[in-house]
Amino acid sequence: MSRPAPCPIYTLRGAGAPLNTLHFRCPGGDTPLLFSGSAKGAIHIWNLNSRRAEMVVEGHCGNSVIWVSTLQSGDSLMSQGRDMQVCLWDLKEGRSEAVDSVWTGSVGFCQCSLLETSPSNYLLAFAGSQTEEIKIIEMPSKNPVCTLIPDTKLGMVMSIQLWKPDSGLGPLLFAGYEDGSLLLWDVTQRSELSHVKAHPEPIMCLTFDPRRLRGVSGSCEKKLSSWMLDNQNNIQLQDCVMLVNPGVSQLRIRDDSRLLASAGWDHRVRVFGWKKLQPLAVLQYHTDMVLSLAFSDHQDPRQRLLAAGSKDQRISLWSIYNEQADTG
Known part of the structure; x- marks a missing residue:
């Protein structure tokens, strides 16, 4: 018999708005934290020991927060809002004012992507003011690295991810567009490496x-599309995974x-074994669309959590498949 569906181990309430983005920071020995960004412009920093918000930052003038992340140093928080700003916060100071910001010019919902290139430098990619434009800058200097615009009309940039291959190549970037196209960009050469529908x-x-070297994408249809990179x-x-109902956030x-x-x-x-x-x-817990997900970065695998944020203004936390069970 299959095991019954689990229940959340606990929930976090009090955000007061839909939860667009989640991000864990659970270093060993320190207080495990969950950061959430809401549709009313608030960033909540949840203490997972007390299960309460230990700080709330109002960062984007009431505009929806669509992305949050921390740098590996652990002291810097980044947030992106629909006020066309990416803000940098110093967590050490406990300050509630941004120490720096970047103007994106984008009114869309494409979340930023961050790639740390050294302990003190990182690349930040974001949708630009033009429909198909992706801008990449070096931080904290804000020096422009490149602007990526496809040769053909693909519509708005919807989703991006920076990454650095082990082969020694420079940074690469995946980008998903409004017409369903998926592109791989070489950031150093400012060129398209591959393009599929x-x-x-x-x-x-x-x-x-x-x-x-494998990825997966989702849209408003009833399927996930998986793909991989060849040498x-x-x-x-590759394979498509059919879903019962349409729409993946x-x-x-x-x-x-x-x-x-x-x-x-x-x-x-929905949880899948990534291999097959x-x-x-x-x-099943939420009463409205699930908008955001994050897996925790606990050093002890037995403590790992999955967090889900919903339009119903709640965050559910789940402990699933933390033993060495076969996950296919």
Whole structure:
């Protein structure tokens, strides 16, 4: 018999608005934290020991926060809002005013992507003011690196991810567009490496696993599209995973490359084995669209969590498949 669907181990309430983005910071020995960004412009910093918000930052003049992340140093928080700003916050100081900001000019919902290139420098990619434009800058200097614009009309940039291959090549970037196209860009050469039509509808989300050179994308249809890179850096479309209901807000792969989670418009989180895309569980708790997901970065695998944020203004936390069970 299959195991019954699990329940959340606890929930976080009090954000007071839909939860667009989630990000964990769970260093060993320190207080595990969960950062959330809401549709009313608030960033909550949740203490996972007390299960309460220990700080709330009002960062984007009441505009929706669509992305949050921390730098590996642990002291800097970044947030992106629909006020066309990316803000940098110093967590050491406990300050509630941004120490720096970047103007994006983008009114869309494409989340930024961050790639740390050294302990003190990182690349920041974001959708620009033009429909198909992606800008990449070096931080903290804000020096422009490149602007990427496709040769053909693909519509709005919907989803991006920077990554650095082990081969010694410079940074690469995946980008999903409004017409369903998926492109791989060489950031150093400012050139397209590969272009496939992954979906007939806009690519709402994508995620890539550099360990397996494999990724997956979702749209408003009833399927996920998986793809991989060959040794010539060409994107090869692979299997499709059919879903019961249409619409995926976000996709996340756990750091150990064992699990894939999808945030559904049907109020559900679906969990798959990442190796074979085998369905493992359907997590049912929320009463509206699930908008955001994050896997925790606990050093002890037994403590790992999956967080889901919903339009119903709640965050659910789940402990799933943390033992060495076969996840396909």
